Amino acid sequence: MSKRFLSGNEAFAEGIRLAKPDVISAYPITPQTIVVERLSEMVEDGSLKSEFIHVESEHSALSCAIGASAAGARAFTATSSQGLLYMAECLYYASGGRFPIVMMNADRSTALPWNIYGDQRDSLSQLDSGWIQVYAENAQEALDLALMSWRIAEDSRVSTPVMVNLDGFVLTHTYETVEIPEQAQADAFLPPYVTENRVDFDDPKNMAFSAGPDTNFIFKYKAHRGMLAAKEVIAETETAFAESFGRKYTGMLDSYRTEDADFVLVTLGSIAGLCRETADRLREQGIKAGVVRIRYMRPFPNAEIAAALQNAKAFGVLEKDISFGNEGTVYTNVNSALQKAGVRIPGYNFIGGLGGRNISAHDIAQIFEDIRSGTDHVNFIGIGGDGNGESNG
Amino acid sequence: MANPTAERLSRDEYFYGHKACAGCGGSLAVRAALKVLGQNAVSVLPAGCMSAVGFNFPQLCFSNNSIISTFAGTASMLTGIEAGLRARGYSDFTAVGFAGDGGTADIGIQALSGAIDRNDNIIYICYDNEAYMNTGIQKSGLTPFGARTTTTPAGANIHGNLRPKKNMFEIAAAHDIPYAATASVGYLPDFIRKVEKAAQIKGTKYIHVIAPCPTGWGIAPDETVEIAKEVVDCGLWYLAEYENGAFTLNHKPKDFTSVEAYLKKQGRFQHLDLDDIKTVIESRDQKWSYIERNFTYK
Amino acid sequence: MRPYLREKTSFSAAEIPEATAFEAGYLVSVNSGWRSIRPVIDTGRCVGCEQCYLYCPDGVISIQNGRPVIDYDFCKGCGICAKICKIGAIGTEAEHQ
Numbered sequence: 033m034s035k036r037f038l039s040g041n042e043a044f045a046e047g048i049r050l051a052k053p054d055v056i057s058a059y060p061i062t063p064q065t066i067v068v069e070r071l072s073e074m075v076e077d078g079s080l081k082s083e084f085i086h087v088e089s090e091h092s093a094l095s096c097a098i099g100a101s102a103a104g105a106r107a108f109t110a111t112s113s114q115g116l117l118y119m120a121e122c123l124y125y126a127s128g129g130r131f132p133i134v135m136m137n138a139d140r141s142t143a144l145p146w147n148i149y150g151d152q153r154d155s156l157s158q159l160d161s162g163w164i165q166v167y168a169e170n171a172q173e174a175l176d177l178a179l180m181s182w183r184i185a186e187d188s189r190v191s192t193p194v195m196v197n198l199d200g201f202v203l204t205h206t207y208e209t210v211e212i213p214e215q216a217q218a219d220a221f222l223p224p225y226v227t228e229n230r231v232d233f234d235d236p237k238n239m240a241f242s243a244g245p246d247t248n249f250i251f252k253y254k255a256h257r258g259m260l261a262a263k264e265v266i267a268e269t270e271t272a273f274a275e276s277f278g279r280k281y282t283g284m285l286d287s288y289r290t291e292d293a294d295f296v297l298v299t300l301g302s303i304a305g306l307c308r309e310t311a312d313r314l315r316e317q318g319i320k321a322g323v324v325r326i327r328y329m330r331p332f333p334n335a336e337i338a339a340a341l342q343n344a345k346a347f348g349v350l351e352k353d354i355s356f357g358n359e360g361t362v363y364t365n366v367n368s369a370l371q372k373a374g375v376r377i378p379g380y381n382f383i384g385g386l387g388g389r390n391i392s393a394h395d396i397a398q399i400f401e402d403i404r405s406g407t408d409h410v411n412f413i414g415i416g417g418d419g420n421g422e423s424n425g
Numbered sequence: 426m427a428n429p430t431a432e433r434l435s436r437d438e439y440f441y442g443h444k445a446c447a448g449c450g451g452s453l454a455v456r457a458a459l460k461v462l463g464q465n466a467v468s469v470l471p472a473g474c475m476s477a478v479g480f481n482f483p484q485l486c487f488s489n490n491s492i493i494s495t496f497a498g499t500a501s502m503l504t505g506i507e508a509g510l511r512a513r514g515y516s517d518f519t520a521v522g523f524a525g526d527g528g529t530a531d532i533g534i535q536a537l538s539g540a541i542d543r544n545d546n547i548i549y550i551c552y553d554n555e556a557y558m559n560t561g562i563q564k565s566g567l568t569p570f571g572a573r574t575t576t577t578p579a580g581a582n583i584h585g586n587l588r589p590k591k592n593m594f595e596i597a598a599a600h601d602i603p604y605a606a607t608a609s610v611g612y613l614p615d616f617i618r619k620v621e622k623a624a625q626i627k628g629t630k631y632i633h634v635i636a637p638c639p640t641g642w643g644i645a646p647d648e649t650v651e652i653a654k655e656v657v658d659c660g661l662w663y664l665a666e667y668e669n670g671a672f673t674l675n676h677k678p679k680d681f682t683s684v685e686a687y688l689k690k691q692g693r694f695q696h697l698d699l700d701d702i703k704t705v706i707e708s709r710d711q712k713w714s715y716i717e718r719n720f721t722y723k
Numbered sequence: 724m725r726p727y728l729r730e731k732t733s734f735s736a737a738e739i740p741e742a743t744a745f746e747a748g749y750l751v752s753v754n755s756g757w758r759s760i761r762p763v764i765d766t767g768r769c770v771g772c773e774q775c776y777l778y779c780p781d782g783v784i785s786i787q788n789g790r791p792v793i794d795y796d797f798c799k800g801c802g803i804c805a806k807i808c809k810i811g812a813i814g815t816e817a818e819h820q
Contacts (some may be wrong), residue, residue, distance in 0.1 A: 055512055078575035083509075085508055091535075091536070095497075095505065099494070099503065099506040099510055100512070101509070102544060103505070103506045103512075129742060130741055169473060231467055233464070242481045243481075250736045251743065286546070428772075428774065434783070438785075441748070443781065444754070445759060482745060483751050484731070486726055488748035646803070647803050649801070651806065
């Protein structure tokens with residue numbers, strides 16, 4: 033184990049070096065570029081024995097990774113924003129074909145208007161693409177997820193690709209001290225990829241075929257079951273990870289002071305730290321505040337969310353996303369979880385951080401205040417309610 | 426009486442039981458190429474005719490490892506398969522793509538250009554039936570001038586497709602590709618020889634084979650091979666190679682057969698008037714004057 | 724060796740594979756019903772030039788003991804073999820089933 037001062041992107045690249053993918057195919061896009069630059073350097077200096085393919089687009093990046101996975105190889109790609117949208121066709125292809133590719137996505141705003149800064153409208157728009165989606169909070173978690181993701185994706189019960197999301201700039205470009213495991217430890221934790229879903233010269237395969245109305249449904253059902261099975265595999269993987277490396281993760285979500293909380297703010301990614309600090313300050317004022325950071329958006333932690341919120345008086349969802357004409361997608365998902373569990377408490381959606389706009393401690397304190405006093409269903413931080421429907425207070 | 430070409434091919438069939446239309450030129454091209462490349466060929470076929478007719482679970486018509494790619498992703502998936510197999514320690518295999526004209530010259534040209542640029546060790550075969558046949562005969566970038574398709578209807582105002590074919594062979598060559606060739610299923614031994622040659626060359630290989638579609642061209646199913654020969658004989662297509670930076674013409678008709686006769690055998694050209702045919706002939710003559718100047722004929 | 728007809732033609736949900744990968748060359752249906760004409764080889768006239776074998780788009784003509792044999796399960800009756808045969812050893816008959 034060594035310690036280094038690394039950005040989120042660099043930490044993730046270190047995790048990928050430890051995971052030793054056979055093939056890396058990537059196309060540069062801000063703010064993902066540092067990952068592929070570091071990986072290129074590792075290939076150049078011989079510390080990473082991967083085929084690095086300089087593809088000419090994101091569509092080809094993922095198409096190439098699918099090809100490599102179909103050859104039985106471990107394949108990695110990384111992208112962001114417009115690049116993720118450009119490869120969208122291949123996202124569905126990879127998950128439908130059950131190719132356990134790992135991708136890093138640097139969460140970034142989507143044009144128009146053009147903007148290179150962080151929000152989560154890119155990845156959240158792809159929740160239905162069949163990829164496991166996990167959101168890292170800090171550089172250490174990013175590195176650790178780089179390792180854990182392969183083990184989850186390649187587990188034969190899962191066989192589903194994983195998208196690891198890092199908030200653009202706020203996480204990808206921010207430096208922290210990071211612990212880097214030894215290669216031997218990583219090798220023991222992550223065995224080589226073994227699959228029957230590959231080209232086989234002794235037992236040839238026809239792959240990525242068509243399936244008509246009678247069987248297509250079954251393939252989709254199985255993909256759904258595979259994704260659901262990831263929940264158990266994530267738990268097993270984190271247990272094994274803690275045994276190997278000493279760092280513990282909390283599964284589908286990361287709950288902070290929710291046990292006795294009256295007011296809980298649910299969010300994703302790197303903003304969670306500021307939410308927790310705010311909750312601590314409110315606690316000092318006698319307000320029982322808590323925070324839930326959703327780690328996995330797919331498979332979605334329905335039961336875990338309901339359990340974390342069931343004793344609260346009200347909740348809010350803070351997210352860097354808006355589904356125009358409705359609400360933030362995380363809010364929709366959380367409400368669905370509560371409805372299924374019969375948890376009936378008021379909830380409010382807070383849209384912030386779009387195009388990299390700062391979310392301050394003051395903003396978060398105001399969000400908690402709004403959760404306590406009641407506000408519109410959908411609120412744009414610093415602007416107010418979206419004018420659709422009456423207050424939920 | 427031996428057939429020297431047949432004797433060089435595998436007796437095995439690698440593309441069999443498929444649901445291509447009777448007399449499909451594309452299926453003949455795929456079948457012949459795989460009989461050259463053999464059991465260790467890994468074929469990639471994008472969404473299109475040959476994948477639609479060959480891969481309907483559980484009717485799976487390739488006996489070698491084969492996979493469907495996205496429509497735009499033939500070349501990039503070939504790249505991934507080649508790199509993945511090499512990374513896993515395999516060396517005795519051929520990654521070969523079979524994409525149609527639309528999958529090659531239109532939606533797949535970016536990935537193809539990228540693969541040639543990287544000089545990935547793959548064979549890319551474009552089976553050119555001159556329109557989007559799988560979706561019902563719509564114009565592609567390789568639909569010839571004057572052809573009637575369902576999106577270039579022939580009427581009083583517009584006589585079918587207004588644009589000539591994109592020159593994919595020379596576009597591939599312009600990348601300074603190790604090997605590129607044109608072919609026709611009407612001259613099958615020539616096509617087979619080119620696939621054999623491509624299999625021996627390292628780097629990216631591009632072969633563009635004319636493969637008539639009876640359904641889309643408006644010919645009888647038994648006319649596929651004849652019409653594919655005639656398009657060469659009348660000079661509207663040519664058999665050539667690009668290698669070591671130079672173009673070679675493989676076959677030079679002494680006298681061209683009638684362009685009009687070629688066109689009028691096909692439903693898709695029935696509407697062409699004398700002026701249209703004159704345009705086709707002029708464009709052919711211009712092309713051949715270019716070939717005479719730039720290609721070596723041995 | 725070539726793809727061939729299998730006995731098992733339908734699959735329960737449990738038998739359907741997880742991934743879109745399955746045994747290569749697995750056939751469950753024939754193409755004989757497509758034919759309106761049937762090519763017939765006159766083996767007496769055939770000289771074994773193998774042009775029909777070479778040009779068949781479906782690969783249904785194999786050479787056995789130097790002479791072509793048609794697999795009528797998969798012949799679609801396109802007629803290319805009859806046209807390519809320069810010595811006229813392949814005729815066509817109307818298909819009636």
